[in-house]
Amino acid sequence: MSHRVESDDRLESPNVESGVDALRRRPEFRGPVDPPDDPIHGEGEANDHLASIYADRDEQFGAAIPFLCQGLERGEKCVYIADENTRAEVLGAIRSHGVDADAALESGALSVLTPAETYRSTGEFDIDAMVGFWEDTLARATDDGEFSGVRATAEMTWALDGRTDDDLLVEYEAILNSVFADEDYTVLCQYNRERFPDEVLRDIIRTHPHVVSDGAVHHNGFYRPPEEYFGPDDPARDVERMMSAMRERTEMKTTLEERHRGLRRQNEITADADRTFDQKLQALFELGCERFDLELGAMACVDPETDGFVVEYTSDDHDHFEPGTELPLSETYCATVTETGGPASVTDPLADGYEDTTVHREFGIRTYLGTYVPVDGDFDRTFFFVSSDPRGEAFSEAERTFHRLLGRWVKYELERQQRERHQRTLYEIAADADRTFDQKLQALFELGCERFDLELGGMARIDPGTDFFEVEAVSGDHEHLVPGAQVSLSETYCRVLTDTADVTGITDPLDADFGATEAYDEFGVRTYLGTRIELTDDLDRSLFFVSSEPRDEGFSEAERTFQHLMGQWVKYELETDRRESQLQSKNDRLESFASMLAHELRNPVTIGEIYSQQLPDESDSEAVEYVTEAFDRIEDMIDVMLVLTKGREAVDECTTVPLSTVAHEAWEEVEAPDATLAVTVDRAIQADATYVRHLFRNLFENAVKHGGDDVTVAVGDAPTGFYVADDGAGIPVEEREQVFEAGFTTASDNGGTGLGLAFVEELAEVYDWTVTITESEDGGARFDFRNVVADS
Structure with a gap:
């Protein structure tokens, strides 16, 4: 089944996008502006005929050069007709935008000419000759398919020569609107505001559907199409145009106020420290339902690979959508946003190919606006609003933008919660006194595999100096990566850690020059994330996570930070264990020495006590008493020493x-x-x-x-x-x-x-x-x- 959706993804192709549409998306120009929608001359009457009204050369080239460079990027034949500036000055300005002007000239994609070389070769102002030049230029550029269209800009100061009638100049500009209609032609006419009379500029503005000034592309509400410009005076039509312009201005102001009010309310909700995530989400649902005039807001966990869809939150009671509801993703409108990756909408389910889906056939959903929320380290989500009532018109760009902003906040919050949950789990593992180091390490592997969505965690002893790599521990069964397995470090992805302790990820092994390694060829590893653990009195370690599945995107900064934290914990545990082992060894030696010393002291003390008792009666009784007390004291000190050094063992x-x-x-x-x-x-x-x-x-x-x-x-x-x-x-x-x-x-x-x-x-x-x-x-x-x- 083919589904047509309204998506905000627009292609930069001359076949599907007009020159003005493309120009609005150019970063040098402010915008975008809304396309013309005039009830008098109709939407289709506007064409890619622009007037640049400038005050100095910076403003002149600031519009003309990006305009021309974009044409070169789009594969169009580009023509610059210079008069006020020299050919060398124009080429210099083009080069300053990073364009190889010489190559463009040599290929014919770019021409920098003068009026005398083009439509004023006779030296006279001839409308027919000038129109003929443009038609011939288009034919020569597009007939053989070499170029997709023509992009031209002309400095109009040649009309100030004193021989050109102002009325004829304006007439010429008006005629060009008919010439350029429905053609792959985009023309920018350059008028110097400081040199042309105001009355001429006023009429020039009236003959151009679009005006470029002050770095912005404007839809010209004062534009008069050729049939009006050359037709009879029509006061009723002019009145209607004036009323329409006033309505448009009021509607635009109202739209902007609503947009700002919605953004302010969103910021107030998301910044409220007294609300939980669930409370904020419900408030955003309410705000979105009001903003889009839809009935229900919801968020679902989705898995495009397994066609999974589970409703997680809803803004209100619904007969079908409630937390825990499971459906095939393909039976929902949310399949649309998982394909496009951006905001998408459905306003006509029958025309869009959703007639047989569950959400349309059984749930009765007729309108949908949703966005895809990829969540780093967790299930992806869709954030959407639906209604059982059909919607007569498409969602505006402003509504799509507002919805995208809501989705971005949801993504930020979910990823923040996920990071905090993983960090709490890491701290709980590290602080668990009932687990051994090996048990903690296995729990760490499991946590990392979940966090990075990879298959296997491991730790290896490495020595770049001797190209040594030995697997020390792994989280699961693997044909090659098993404890005790040895391989050359250079044959593993861990060789990237030879000169660094930074977290390093590899998601394109061939591009990273690992295609000929054992890790790639024999082990089948396609994705890697690792860090080096530098130890003081032992071989360094590498803590790594790998997968046989390729990864489409690189590792995020948050993932790298989490891997760094795990590596720091492993470093602390290994060094603490080594210090404790060294201390235990010292204690063992001390206890052994204490036992030996006690044994050596007890023998002479015992002998001394025996002989002191056999001293003659005439011996100095005070001296005998001192000797006896000394032996007793030594005996006591031996007991004290044994208890202090050996504890319970004594x-x-x-x-x-x-x-x-x-x-x-x-x-x-x-x-x-x-x-x-x-x-x-x-x-x-x-x-x-x-x-x-x-x-x-x-x-x-x-x-x-x-x-x-x-x-x-x-x-x-x-x-x-x-x-x-x-x-x-x-x-x-x-x-x-x-x-x-x-x-x-x-x-x-x-x-x-x-x-x-x-x-x-x-x-x-x-x-x-x-x-x-x-x-x-x-x-x-x-x-x-x-x-x-x-x-x-």
């Missing part, structure tokens, strides 16, 4: 430990005869008795050192644990976090090592206890231990 299996008993045993080891211990704790816990005794002794000795020889220390029950408190000087608030740091001590003069309380905190962490320091009821220090596992 602790033996847990047994039942009565806290009251262990506290008294620890107190007996403290040299403080004037100090007092008050034990009220009545709790048994699961732990290692030796280390718990060390914990109590370290706390007791800390209390004696800082509270004095007569300090009182209390050990009692606390919720989910126990406490140790004293009535000494206490610990300042600002020091309570520091006291647990290894090496921190305020009693170094009294033999403090700064390891005692560090051991206390480390042992608490080993058993998953929490320990806090507060002030006791007597103003001293209080250590609370919570979450202590009680003996059952």
Whole structure:
């Protein structure tokens, strides 16, 4: 079935577009202006006969040269008749627009002549000779098919020679309208406003359907066609023309006001930070229905490849169109916009070939205005308005433009939401503590394949210096790209990363000189997006996504940015993992050294303790006591060192430990005869008795050192644990976090090592206890231990 649609895509071809239509689309000219629609002389009477009214050479060449250059681009025979300017000046102006004037002259596509070489070869003003010149020029240019038409511009200052009658000049211009009618002729007559009399210019304007001035092409409302210009005076016709001009001016002003009002309302809606996307969309539907005088606005997800169409949003209730409605795309008017890619409309479904479609036959839709919204990284959409009532006239260019603007905002918002969703997913993957790096990497591959619409994600170890490439991980099954597979880097698309870490995409492998590589020939890769991950102490990596399907367009800046973010995360994870591995290796070496040192120290300490007990009775008792205490201290420090370096591994299996008993045993080891211990704790816990005794002794000795020889220390029950408190000087608030740091001590003069309380905190962490320091009821220090596992 063939469907004819009203589309805004117009071809730049001389066969389907007039010279004036093409000129309006030229960037040097403002516009476009509406085509003439005069109720008196009719739309078809206007032709491509223009007058350029200029004040200086810049304005003159600013219109004439682009006009002529466009003719050369369109394959027309171009003629410039110079009078006010020299031939060299004209050619220089043409060259300044980037045109190879010499080549155009040599091929015959361009001629720069003077009036004496053309229609004034006799030196006299002869209308018949001048008309004959133009007719002959057209015949010679088009008879053999070499040129599609004639594009001519003439400097009219030759008419100021004093021998040319002004009335005859105006008559000549009026006659040319008949000569050029229905011919492939576009002529621009140049008039210098500073040199021609106003009364002549007034009549010149009346004889040209179009006027170029101040860089704009104007439809001339004062134009009089030949039959009127040479016919009898007709006051009624003149009155009607005046009334028509006033109506047109009023209608144009009204249209502009409506257009501006609609744009202002659109901006207010889309800029409203208090509205959600759904609320903004509904407001735009309402605005569009009002602007186009249609019943329903809607948006649908479409997939031209699978002929898919699913309604996503509607502006109101409808018997057939509602969110979730599924149809073959080919059974809807939206098939039109997916083909053209731009705004399109249907106002006569029968004439346009839609008689048998579901939307016409069953839904009763008679009018449609829609646009295609391609969404980067998501399903494409169609944004459209429909009505069950037929529309008698086509949608205007202003309505199409407004609809296109609405569609662009929808595209921007959908792509912004998609980018934010993908970024949130990326952050969620990166922050998921329950996943390993390999699991996160697979999730990343899956996310990238979805984001870029590619088949496979992968990571490889690369070394440009040795042409090394080894696949490290991939997201799915592939005949060639499997973990451990090695190939020369130069045989892969990743070779583009040799000299750069920028994100690089390849969508045309042959043009990028990859046609002879293994990746293209054997692996069948046709699309690639990759980035290089530069590492400090390891081989670099390439993070890449590939597909066996070609991609019609390049990767967007948003896609490249997302690929860069994924590469940065992989870099962070790899370097963090390497640092942690290095740290673990150091810790392992430290633990091994600590175990060895403990073993080496325990042997001589044990021997020393045995021999100290065999010293003769007459030995110096004070010296023996010092030696014994030194050995005990070394034994304690060995235990502390093992707990601090090996943590839970240093602790033996847990047994039942009565806290009251262990506290008294620890107190007996403290040299403080004037100090007092008050034990009220009545709790048994699961732990290692030796280390718990060390914990109590370290706390007791800390209390004696800082509270004095007569300090009182209390050990009692606390919720989910126990406490140790004293009535000494206490610990300042600002020091309570520091006291647990290894090496921190305020009693170094009294033999403090700064390891005692560090051991206390480390042992608490080993058993998953929490320990806090507060002030006791007597103003001293209080250590609370919570979450202590009680003996059952």
